[in-house]
Amino acid sequence: MSIFCLTSRKFGYIGTMLAFQIIVGVALLGSFVQGQSQTAPDLATLQGTVRDSSGHPVNAASVSLEAKGAEIISVLTDAAGQYRFSMLHEGIYILSGRRAGVGKASVDGIVLEKERVKNVDLILGSSDSRRTKDSSAGAPEFYDQPSFTVAGVTDPSNLGGHGSDTTVRTKESLAKAAASLGGKAPGGRSPESSTSQAEKTLVEAAEREPNSFDANYRAGKLLVDDGKAREALLFLERASRLNPGSYENTYETAVAYEALGEYENARANVHALLARQEKAEVHHLLGDVDEKTGNSLPAVREYQRAAELNPSEAYIFDWGTELLIHRAPEPSIEVFTKGIRLYPQSVRMLVGLGAAEYARGFYGQAAQHLCTASDLKPDDPVPYRFMGKMQNVESPQAEAVSERLERFARLQPENPEANYYFALDLWKRRKSPDDSAIPRVETLLQKAVRLEPKFSGAYLQLGILYAERRNFPQAVAAYQRAIEANPRLEEAHYRLAQIYRQTGEAVKASAELGLYEQITKENAGEIERERHEIKQFVYTLRDQKPDPKPR
Numbered sequence: 122m123s124i125f126c127l128t129s130r131k132f133g134y135i136g137t138m139l140a141f142q143i144i145v146g147v148a149l150l151g152s153f154v155q156g157q158s159q160t161a162p163d164l165a166t167l168q169g170t171v172r173d174s175s176g177h178p179v180n181a182a183s184v185s186l187e188a189k190g191a192e193i194i195s196v197l198t199d200a201a202g203q204y205r206f207s208m209l210h211e212g213i214y215i216l217s218g219r220r221a222g223v224g225k226a227s228v229d230g231i232v233l234e235k236e237r238v239k240n241v242d243l244i245l246g247s248s249d250s251r252r253t254k255d256s257s258a259g260a261p262e263f264y265d266q267p268s269f270t271v272a273g274v275t276d277p278s279n280l281g282g283h284g285s286d287t288t289v290r291t292k293e294s295l296a297k298a299a300a301s302l303g304g305k306a307p308g309g310r311s312p313e314s315s316t317s318q319a320e321k322t323l324v325e326a327a328e329r330e331p332n333s334f335d336a337n338y339r340a341g342k343l344l345v346d347d348g349k350a351r352e353a354l355l356f357l358e359r360a361s362r363l364n365p366g367s368y369e370n371t372y373e374t375a376v377a378y379e380a381l382g383e384y385e386n387a388r389a390n391v392h393a394l395l396a397r398q399e400k401a402e403v404h405h406l407l408g409d410v411d412e413k414t415g416n417s418l419p420a421v422r423e424y425q426r427a428a429e430l431n432p433s434e435a436y437i438f439d440w441g442t443e444l445l446i447h448r449a450p451e452p453s454i455e456v457f458t459k460g461i462r463l464y465p466q467s468v469r470m471l472v473g474l475g476a477a478e479y480a481r482g483f484y485g486q487a488a489q490h491l492c493t494a495s496d497l498k499p500d501d502p503v504p505y506r507f508m509g510k511m512q513n514v515e516s517p518q519a520e521a522v523s524e525r526l527e528r529f530a531r532l533q534p535e536n537p538e539a540n541y542y543f544a545l546d547l548w549k550r551r552k553s554p555d556d557s558a559i560p561r562v563e564t565l566l567q568k569a570v571r572l573e574p575k576f577s578g579a580y581l582q583l584g585i586l587y588a589e590r591r592n593f594p595q596a597v598a599a600y601q602r603a604i605e606a607n608p609r610l611e612e613a614h615y616r617l618a619q620i621y622r623q624t625g626e627a628v629k630a631s632a633e634l635g636l637y638e639q640i641t642k643e644n645a646g647e648i649e650r651e652r653h654e655i656k657q658f659v660y661t662l663r664d665q666k667p668d669p670k671p672r
Contacts, residue, residue: 165233168205169242171198171218174466176434178202179245182220188212201346211235218243238368240400242431244464267425269452271444274418274656287513290648292480295510299476300442302469302503303435320347327356334363334370342373350380368394375406384414401431405439417447417656428456434464441473449658450481468494472504479511487511488518495525502536505529509542512549523550530565537573540565545582554589562586570602577607584616593620611640 171182184204185195198204204218211234219225224245233239320343327333327340337360344353357374364370375390391407394400408423424440437460444453457474464470471494478487488511495504508522516522523546529536530543544565547558563586569579584599600617603610618633 165209165211165235166207166238167209167233167241168238169240170202171204171243171245172202172433173223173245174464176467179220179223182218184218187215209233216241218245220245242433267455269455269660269662271418271421271658271660273659275659291510291513295476295479295507296445299473300446302472303439303442331359334360338370345373345377350377353377379406379410384410401427401436404430405436432463434467438470438473444658445477445480447656447658449660450477451662452660453477454481466497468498468501468504472507475507484514485517488516488522492518492521492525499528499532502538505542506538509545512545535572537569537576540569541579575606577603577610580606581610581613588620593624596620609640611637611644614640
């Protein structure tokens, strides 16, 4: 007797919904499981993840599958936004998903083949249906080819850049900060923490049934998702011996190896998967492996291919940040702009675009996009943080930025960064030493260091404020606190030396200048080594000849 069952990849369905799914599965037994001459291994599986327009997984979304001449079957997504239909006959299907308050979407023309597992993700948009064709076999209709080509990489000896050395450092800092917002968890996923009880239950089940592929796979996958890759491998490798042809288990094994830094083992598993079926998540994982082993050119091509196969918010964002951290701002701007067209509510896509525009020297546009990002989610500190770091350059959007930084301090009064960045903005806009805003600057900075006693930047700015007032004892104390919080803060040593010189303490001034020069030299060497470690992409834009020198 054949049994049709709807399974969840993680625990978390409420009893009522589980019962509903079982009833639906049994009721549709005759429609979807026909032709008893076919055995279960001949049947297909369709699975994927449902996300909102910002790229976040959608829990408890209703996902329906329809084939010509058959009734519709439905499941609910789990806590990770994942759905799965198994024991399906080959044919052409329509997949649709919806959740109230999030939106709906559908995909036509999904071709399922025998003995194949197909992955199709859904992006829930507005309340209007967003119907597209299955894009897993190639570029989707709305994807247009990029107008750039990454031709190679170079280890630059002269990076150049727009503006002062401080501005160049800020560009690199913002590029790294943008990349840190990406989904560069193993396989481009954001691990979902499970309860310890669920982990214990699955591990015990695998230990009771060492010859059960499903028990070992489920335990291994949960451990990978919980960041316990070493423990996961015990179960995943056992599952692999039981079923060497499982796509899911091979993929999770590759994820575990990548998380452990065993890149060659990860690469071997990834290539085994690609030899059987080309999927976006596998290309993205290979991009992670290539990047971490110093193969930046293959990495960016893998991230691009992942975005072509599945133009999700996460994959497009990671492609854009890969270009950005390798100093290819123009291609990065193009990718982020494309991403914003597809995901206009994505805060991190707007932040990434702002960082890329800042790197290119488009300071006004950068500020404008960061303001838009902060307006989308006023409680998110990330856009404000980027705006605060960009205060070292003049921008035509200065007034708009000031309004947002004031809002940041108003909405999050107990956030030390909110107080600090608003104080910097007020200080930058002061018109004289007696400006009425200066007492407020002092209050904000004092609050910042009270909230974060090791906030070296805030202590430094307090020292600058006191020095301008010629209150040298307080300035010295503030600079010393800044140095105590961060002994390698060059500017604090330099400014402290200047005060000692003005107050006639020549020996102390000389000592601080010596430390300043030593730290400056060491920091410059570290920065230069780091810059050479990050290879720079050499790229060409459409209708342009390759540059003889790296950009």
